[in-house]
Amino acid sequence: MIVSLECKKLKRTGFKAAFFGGGILAAAVPALNMAFRSEAYLSMDAPPVKILLNANWQMMAMLNVLLIVAGACILYHIEYADHAIRKMRTLPFSESAVFFGKTAVLVSACILLLAIEAASIFGCSVHWFGPAAGLYREILKNFGFFLLLMLPAILLSLAAASVCRNMWTALGTGVVCVFAATMIPAQNFALSLFPFALPFRTFSDLSGSAARNYAIAGAAETVGAAALAILILKIRRSFE
Amino acid sequence: MNIIETQNLTKTYGDFTAVSGISLHVPKGTVYGFLGPNGAGKSTTMKLFLGLTQPTGGSFVIDGKRFPGGRVQILKEVGSFIEAPAFYGNLTGEENLEIIRRILGLPRSSVADALELTGLTQHRRKLAKKYSIGMKQRLGLAGALIGRPPVLILDEPTNGLDPVGIHEIRSLIRSLPQQFGCTVFVSSHLLSEMELMADNIGILNHGRLLFEGTLDDLKSSAAAQGCPTGSLEDTFLAMIDADNRQRGGAR
């Protein structure tokens, strides 16, 4: 119920268009890359999905995280712009329900985003490398991994957006975090656990144990971020 | 029976006391006018009722539910409109009310009913951010009236309305207790309106309750204090002035 309510609130904000357009844009990255430099990639000796993700994922992940930050800002901007949240606070349901409703909306939007991107990787793989056995599984594994590693960034962006009455503050903070994340060296495991850096990791590029470590970190950060968000909402409530 | 009752309700911000130990008694099925100069603490009291801000002392009961334990129960029974209207600018008036309706679990027809009550029916498909000030105010009122809750808390509901609107809202508020058994707790600076609308009156100054009772009680108590009794306005001004002078003298 709360999720469909949150969807209703998003009418005319351009939220859906942003994610759909963003998905198309990200999907175009591997296609264009292959179209112009296919010889370079076709000569590589590795599974197609791994080649494609290695070549394109940094760019695509960047788009994804920026969309997450912008989406979180839109989701809370509608509450603050005309003070709707003040009315919501006088209704019999909790602010954390609103928060997790918005989380569900943003996660769904990200699933849509990833689905468009997965379709593009699949298409590129079949078109340029030819059909291969186990392609579906490989793509599913990779994109499931991406989704898990996105969750902490989703929760933290929403928490930031819920704190900042002014959308630009939240947007600015988020963008700074994203750019900081792109500067983090991938070799340093501890640093690469920065929530906004996680979505840049690819499953097929990691060894089994490294992938497992990242998955555990992603899950732990998700739980931590959710707890932090609840705490923020509670504390703010008692200060007003 | 009192549907709202407070005991020594207090709210301080740092070392500033916005609401100072007030004990209000609002009988069920009446219109209660809450008066006081700017900064007297009217809005703060209303925010306390809704749990928008936490009391620093005292307690209150609304329809048998005590705060803070009964907060959610209280919110289910209270329709409120506090200070400025609050709405989703990207949604139409109708869509805004639809959101509130779904949260409260009210029947579908209650949206049309609230639009009709506040005279917004013909503007229901317009975006709320494109509404005029008076229309936004009406939308805020519709959000409070939707589902016709047993208790209404209205903070300066006629702010920004045209004379016709003021008259309509006043008649509406006046009719609510008889028609639906609602209790209305309303603040306003329009004293002549209050005189026509309220059964009981509470007067607040600097967070303290100066008077509580019916308009007739107010007249007799004012006469006893040597204040003018011609109109509510005269009495109000004289009482506030006397209280301010007393406070000044005490300092």
Ligand SMILES: Nc1ncnc2c1ncn2[C@@H]1O[C@H](COP(=O)(O)OP(=O)(O)OP(=O)(O)O)[C@@H](O)[C@H]1O
């Ligand atoms: N969050 C806050 N922090 C500090 N002081 C506050 C806060 N909210 C209100 N106050 C103070 O509390 C006092 C009462 O404010 P309140 O809004 O209740 O007045 P009011 O009676 O509604 O006045 P008005 O008629 O102007 O609406 C004011 O002096 C105000 O400055």
Ligand SMILES: [Mg+2]
């Ligand atoms: Mg006020």
